[in-house]
Amino acid sequence: MIGPAYPAAREVTPMVLAHFARHLEAARQQGRQDLASLPEAQTIEAIIDAAFWASLRREEGYSPKISLALLPPEQAGQPLRFARRLPLSPSSLSKVAPAVERQGIHLGIWLDSNDLSMWGTTRTIPRFCFVLEVIEPGLLVVKYRRGQDPGKFVNVAVLKGDQIKIVDEQGTSLPDCPDLLTRLLGFGSPDTQGDSVNVLVQLAVSMRAHGRGGSLLVVPQGSEVWRESIVWPVPYSVEPSFSELAELMRTDAGERGQLWQEALLDAVEAIAGLTAVDGATVIS
Structure with a gap:
């Protein structure tokens, strides 16, 4: 491994390993198919360490943005495979980062003669x-990926420098935890069990993608009370209300084909784009 060890990688590894072990065991007991293998502790630490040091490098003036997935090629459907595997190192990661910056593309990592490689x-x-x-x-x-939609993930831990934040699954079961927060985190929601589309997660992902920050205020349908908290006049109001997203979500699950998915993505991006403007976007 190039460079000194990243202390947070070693500190967070036991917690991450316990999380994956618990969920994989529960999934097996439920008879779930298409499950990943449980990663070893040293593998988790090595991937986090290499990715951290790679994130601090710059390639042609750009900082790398990478998504690394631990799996063998045999579990990857129809992957794009390198003729020669690349070592898992900060320098190699920063070199190939531009190829996997686009959403939904992962850099495959697996053991090769006891060493991790891409x-x-x-x-x-x-x-x-x-x-x-x-x-x-x-x-x-x-x-990790949840459900059948390849674009939906559950966050386990966030590392920023020497700071470690573990997502608290149990916190969403507290009586005063808003249902909206539970849905956004992906715990205990119908989406986790039935693989239905969680449009709030889609909106959050799209909002993050524009990189300008933003706020989304969700108000009860049919209520006008929220207007009392708004400074009027509103310079960017929409009339009539944009209802395409709501109409798409009313579509029966059996009728949600490829065209429906594309229409949903377009509607989500239209709303998420508004959040890049100063202030908050209000939906019901």
Whole structure:
């Protein structure tokens, strides 16, 4: 490994390993198929360490943004495979980062003669596959795929420099935890059990993608009380109300094909784009 060890990687590894072990065991007991293998502790630490030091490098003036997935090529559907595997090192990661910056593309990592290496790229990963995303220099997120939608993930831990934050699953079961927060975190929501589309997660992902920050205020349908908290006049109000997203979500699950998914993405991006403007976007 190039460079000194990243202390936070060693500190967070036992917690991450316990999280994946617990969920993989529960999934097996439920008869779930297409499950990832449980990563070893030293593997988790090595991936986090390499990704952290890679995030601090710059390649042609750009900081790398990478999504690393721990899986063998055999579990990756139809992957793009390198003719020769690349070593898992900060320098190699920063070199190939531009190839996996686009949403939904992961850099495949697996053992090769007892050493971790990069074997190619993939859009397909199994359930509970260990994924590490490099967001910006020094900021990493450990997560895993949930459900059938390849774009939906549950965050496990966030590392920023020497700071470690573990997502508290149990916190969403507290009586005063808002249902909206539970849905956004992906715990205990219908989406986790039935693989239905969680439009709030889609909106959050799209909002993050524009990189300008933003706020989304969700108000009860049919209520006008929220207007009392708004400073009027509103310079960017929409009339009539944009209802395409709501209409798409009323579509029966059996009728949600490829065209429906594309229409949903367009509607989500239209709303998420508004959040880049100063202030908050209000939806019901």
